[in-house]
Every structure is written in structure tokens, then in C-alpha cells.
Amino acid sequence: MNTKAQEAKGMSPADLGKLALALVVLVAGIVGFYYFGDNPSVPSFARVAGVIVAVAAAMAIAAFTAPGRKLRGFVAESQFEMRKVVWPTRDETLKTTGVILVVVVILSLLMGLIDWLLKSIVLDWLLKLGH
Structure with a gap:
């Protein structure tokens, strides 16, 4: 037991x-x-x-x-x-970090584009229809 x-x-x-x-x-x-x-x-x-x-x-x-x-x-x-952990090499760490940075930049640009489109649609187009 x-x-x-x-x-x-x-x-x-x-x-x-x-x-x-x-x-x-x-x-x-x-x-x-x-x-x-x-x-x-x-x-x-x-x-x-x-x-x-x-x-x-x-x-x-x-x-x-x-x-x-x-x-x-x-x-x-x-x-x-x-002691059992297999740590990544320096090269693997740098490549992974680079991929993460690229993904963050792409997603930031995508979110900014979506924000700009929604702002344009709501503020510039929908709100002007009421006038």
C-alpha cells in the first residue's frame, strides 16, 4: 500500500x-x-x-x-x-522565437485591419445613413 x-x-x-x-x-x-x-x-x-x-x-x-x-x-x-527535461538548443529557441514574433506581428496587423474596417463601417457608413 x-x-x-x-x-x-x-x-x-x-x-x-x-x-x-x-x-x-x-x-x-x-x-x-x-x-x-x-x-x-x-x-x-x-x-x-x-x-x-x-x-x-x-x-x-x-x-x-x-x-x-x-x-x-x-x-x-x-x-x-x-533532470529528465530535454531543453531546446539555442538554434531551436531562436527559430521558435522568430516564428512567434512573426505570428504576433501578423495577428496584430489583422486585428488592426478588422478594427479599421469595423470603424469605417459603423462610424462612416452606418451613422451617416441616419442623416
């Missing part, structure tokens, strides 16, 4: 606590950034470094929860699938 189908639906209290702690750490980093913004003795790179550390710590804490493990699994599976 597939173990993924048997997983519990809700989060445990420990996971909720970890996510709350991660949120507190993240908010503390952001608040610290703005709190020390008026203090000239604290260099701006230290404030930015503090936010980066807070974000990294919050992500590390959140990574050890059930949703964090699911996300890590998803990222690992995505990376595995990305």
Missing part, C-alpha cells in the same frame, strides 16, 4: 508550535530591521544581515515540520524531474 495515502490530515501541536516559532523569528528580524533603522551606530549591512539570518532561521525551523518535510520532498522530486 502507498504510505503517502495513509498520512494524517492535520498538523500536530508540535508542528504548529514550530511554525509559530518560525513566524516569531521572522517577525523579530523584520521588526529589528526597522527598529534599528533610526540608529546611526548600526550599519545598514548589519540590519540586512539580521533579516537574512532571521529568514534563514525561520526557514530552518519550518523545515522540520510536516509541511516542511513535504515541501523538501516536493523540491527533491522536482529537481529529479528537471
